[in-house]
Amino acid sequence: MDKTRRKVLTGAGSLALGATLGSRRGSRAASPDPVPTQARTRLVLLGVGAGRTAWRGCSCGGISSAVAVGKDVYLVDFGRGWLDAYYAAGLASPGPQARPGGLETLRAAFITHLHADHVVDYSELLLFGSTDGLLRRKSPVQIHGPGAVPAQRSAFLASGHHVDLVNPSNPQPGTREMTESLYRGFASDLNDNITDSGKPNPHRYLDVHDIVLPAGLQASFANPAPRMRPLPVYRDENVAVSAILVNHRPMFPAFAFRFETADGVIVFSGDTTRCENLIELAQGADILVHEAIDLGWARNLFPQPLSFAHAAKLRHLTQAHTDAAVLGEIASAARVKTLVLSHLAPPTLPDSAWLSQIHGFDGKVVVGKAHLTLAL
Numbered sequence: 168m169d170k171t172r173r174k175v176l177t178g179a180g181s182l183a184l185g186a187t188l189g190s191r192r193g194s195r196a197a198s199p200d201p202v203p204t205q206a207r208t209r210l211v212l213l214g215v216g217a218g219r220t221a222w223r224g225c226s227c228g229g230i231s232s233a234v235a236v237g238k239d240v241y242l243v244d245f246g247r248g249w250l251d252a253y254y255a256a257g258l259a260s261p262g263p264q265a266r267p268g269g270l271e272t273l274r275a276a277f278i279t280h281l282h283a284d285h286v287v288d289y290s291e292l293l294l295f296g297s298t299d300g301l302l303r304r305k306s307p308v309q310i311h312g313p314g315a316v317p318a319q320r321s322a323f324l325a326s327g328h329h330v331d332l333v334n335p336s337n338p339q340p341g342t343r344e345m346t347e348s349l350y351r352g353f354a355s356d357l358n359d360n361i362t363d364s365g366k367p368n369p370h371r372y373l374d375v376h377d378i379v380l381p382a383g384l385q386a387s388f389a390n391p392a393p394r395m396r397p398l399p400v401y402r403d404e405n406v407a408v409s410a411i412l413v414n415h416r417p418m419f420p421a422f423a424f425r426f427e428t429a430d431g432v433i434v435f436s437g438d439t440t441r442c443e444n445l446i447e448l449a450q451g452a453d454i455l456v457h458e459a460i461d462l463g464w465a466r467n468l469f470p471q472p473l474s475f476a477h478a479a480k481l482r483h484l485t486q487a488h489t490d491a492a493v494l495g496e497i498a499s500a501a502r503v504k505t506l507v508l509s510h511l512a513p514p515t516l517p518d519s520a521w522l523s524q525i526h527g528f529d530g531k532v533v534v535g536k537a538h539l540t541l542a543l
């Protein structure tokens with residue numbers, strides 16, 4: 168790829184990001200990079216906030232990203248507000264404001280794992296999709312996400328019989344089952360839409376797939392990311408997408424995704440602690456979008472002495488996520504060109520506080536913002 172074409176676009180709503188976009192390892196550039204007139208493959212961050220919280224209404228949005236190739240869009244995760252951000256970032260097909268639509272551009276979507284911050288607004292696709300353009304697509308949207316974990320192998324049952332689980336006979340449904348459960352739960356609306364408005368059953372325009380792990384791979388919540396080869400998940404004329412297991416223990420399975428287009432490679436870490444599989448998947452990528460947590464912030468969240476619940480939450484934050492201080496080493500080991508921090512915990516930290524933690528990486532570093540667009 169012609170490196171002179173690697174420029175930063177400032178998309179709708181991101182005009183205030185110039186100083187950040189021009190920053191490199193904490194230093195400020197005099198001005199943002201120039202805006203190219205056309206870029207075929209773009210990374211678009213729809214939201215960058217981590218966790219099952221609205222962050223008191225923070226404009227950071229919930230975790231959701233997109234790869235756009237020409238007019239086609241490929242989504243990664245359905246965090247809070249992804250659909251509004253899709254329009255705000257200019258990903259929708261053009262059309263009059265008075266007429267709903269725009270999601271004709273969505274070709275496929277990928278779910279890294281089934282924590283709420285990654286799927287909380289998935290139902291917007293299932294329930295609004297028929298009005299917002301999916302029926303004008305020639306082929307169904309392809310959705311790929313984690314599969315189910317049988318009850319006897321679930322981390323949640325292993326945590327003890329005293330725990331008051333939801334749906335204990337099937338405590339870890341996968342993406343297909345989650346989707347079918349949502350259809351059942353929203354059947355009043357969907358059936359009204361079918362019978363009163365003449366819309367088709369959503370099975371006609373959404374194809375949902377569980378990502379199948381290779382037979383013989385010894386993976387479980389106790390060993391969530393054994394070394395493995397990347398799994399091919401999806402391919403069309405624009406993009407090839409592969410997945411690899413990452414370590415977000417005890418949440419399992421949790422995936423990272425690699426998108427390869429004619430213009431270059433974009434990798435999404437999903438939620439993970441430092442993970443060799445991710446470093447392998449991201450080798451040589453043009454852009455690595457990696458989650459980040461500020462451990463100083465995490466340790467100050469709860470009063471001392473820690474309650475049982477606070478200790479458990481702090482353990483999750485520190486052991487299942489990636490300390491921003493090791494992101495530079497990860498990006499360097501993966502030999503990526505640009506590191507983008509996203510899934511920010513917290514998303515309210517100043518950029519300088521994130522950038523000052525990145526060490527040992529000579530490439531470009533960008534602190535993610537909602538609607539930020541990077542061109543390959």
Ligand SMILES: [Zn+2]
Binds near residue numbers: 217230282284
């Ligand atoms: Zn998350």
Ligand SMILES: [Zn+2]
Binds near residue numbers: 280282415
């Ligand atoms: Zn998670």
